[in-house]
Amino acid sequence: TLGLAGLIYLILxxxxxxxxxxxxxxxxxxxWRRQQEFxxxxxxxxxxxxxxxxxxxxxxxxxxQETIENQExxxxxxxxxxxxxxxxxxxxxxxxxxxxxxxxxxxxxxxLDQALRETTAPLESMANKKNIALITSYDSIPAFxxxxxxxxxxxxxxLDNAIKHTSPGGTVSIDLRKKASHAELIVSDTGExxxxxxxxxxxxxxxxxxxxxxxxxxxxxxxxxxxEWITRSHNGTIKVSSDLSxxxxxxxxxxxxxxxxxxxx
Ligand code: ADP
Numbered sequence: 540t541l542g543l544a545g546l547i548y549l550i551l552x553x554x555x556x557x558x559x560x561x562x563x564x565x566x567x568x569x570x571w572r573r574q575q576e577f578x579x580x581x582x583x584x585x586x587x588x589x590x591x592x593x594x595x596x597x598x599x600x601x602x603x604q605e606t607i608e609n610q611e612x613x614x615x616x617x618x619x620x621x622x623x624x625x626x627x628x629x630x631x632x633x634x635x636x637x638x639x640x641x642x643x644x645x646x647x648x649x650x651l652d653q654a655l656r657e658t659t660a661p662l663e664s665m666a667n668k669k670n671i672a673l674i675t676s677y678d679s680i681p682a683f684x685x686x687x688x689x690x691x692x693x694x695x696x697x698l699d700n701a702i703k704h705t706s707p708g709g710t711v712s713i714d715l716r717k718k719a720s721h722a723e724l725i726v727s728d729t730g731e732x733x734x735x736x737x738x739x740x741x742x743x744x745x746x747x748x749x750x751x752x753x754x755x756x757x758x759x760x761x762x763x764x765x766x767e768w769i770t771r772s773h774n775g776t777i778k779v780s781s782d783l784s785x786x787x788x789x790x791x792x793x794x795x796x797x798x799x800x801x802x803x804x
Contacts, residue, residue, distance in 0.1 A: 574638070577744060581631050584760075587754075588620040592621065595614070595616045596613075596617060599613050622757070630765060634761060634768070644773075647686075648683065650682070652677035652678065655675070662695065662702065669707050671705050672711070673698075674711070675713050675714075676713075678715050678717040679717070685793070686773070689772070689773075693769040694726075697789050697791075701730065705728045709730060711727070712725070712726070724791040724792075728788075730786050732785065741779065742763045742767045745761065770793070777789065778791075
């Protein structure tokens with residue numbers, strides 16, 4: 540016979556086991572829920588341009604007698620939504636690969652300031668077109684270990700955002716500072732700023748302070764999630780501070796020569 544102690548032991552083992560199993564499952568369930576949300580959001584984001592493309596295609600096909608101007612307008616919508624979709628698919632693929640650990644960093648040793656110079660040059664004309672001054676200042680970091688293309692991608696995301704959210708006449712600055720153990724990359728702007736209640740959410744996937752404006756500017760809401768992944772995969776940190784009357788500052792710290800070997804295999 541079991542006896543009272545044995546019975547109590549069995550009951551405790553049963554419920555304790557369930558409790559522990561639930562506890563062990565919690566992070567898995569959380570990841571699973573996040574993935575489901577991601578797929579749902581991604582499908583929704585893809586459906587919007589598809590609907591616009593279909594509607595305008597029907598207009599073109601159904602109105603052959605319509606003026607050239609209108610036909611061109613409809614085709615223009617189809618073109619810009621097609622572009623949006625391909626950016627969106629590229630960004631989604633990046634994050635899907637990152638999630639499944641299939642994204643591999645291609646590590647080399649390169650000049651960080653030179654890489655930034657190459658990245659900034661094409662963005663200068665985008666800033667100039669909007670009458671925004673782009674001010675650059677780079678310390679020399681000739682031998683930085685990391686993935687050059689991804690560091691460039693991170694820089695483009697931050698600069699592109701800064702230019703988009705700054706009014707004509709404003710300033711966007713990019714600074715690279717060499718510190719004892721890390722490189723500090725600062726992208727700041729004199730733009731509209733980010734309201735405090737949104738600040739901690741802007742790195743979330745698809746999060747946008749003003750969804751329709753982001754869409755109108757070709758945004759996917761995934762840029763900062765990608766920027767964060769790139770920073771983290773270099774063992775770095777990314778921080779944001781913002782003031783509605785002054786603008787926004789993104790600070791990226793990247794350790795020098797301390798790249799995690801596992802992430803780079
Ligand atoms: P998006 O494709 O919309 O730019 P991101 O992930 O790059 O997506 O940015 C998320 C949101 O963060 C943007 O929609 C915008 O609301 C806000 N944001 C990012 N950078 C800035 C900035 N420099 N100034 C003001 N708001 C910004």
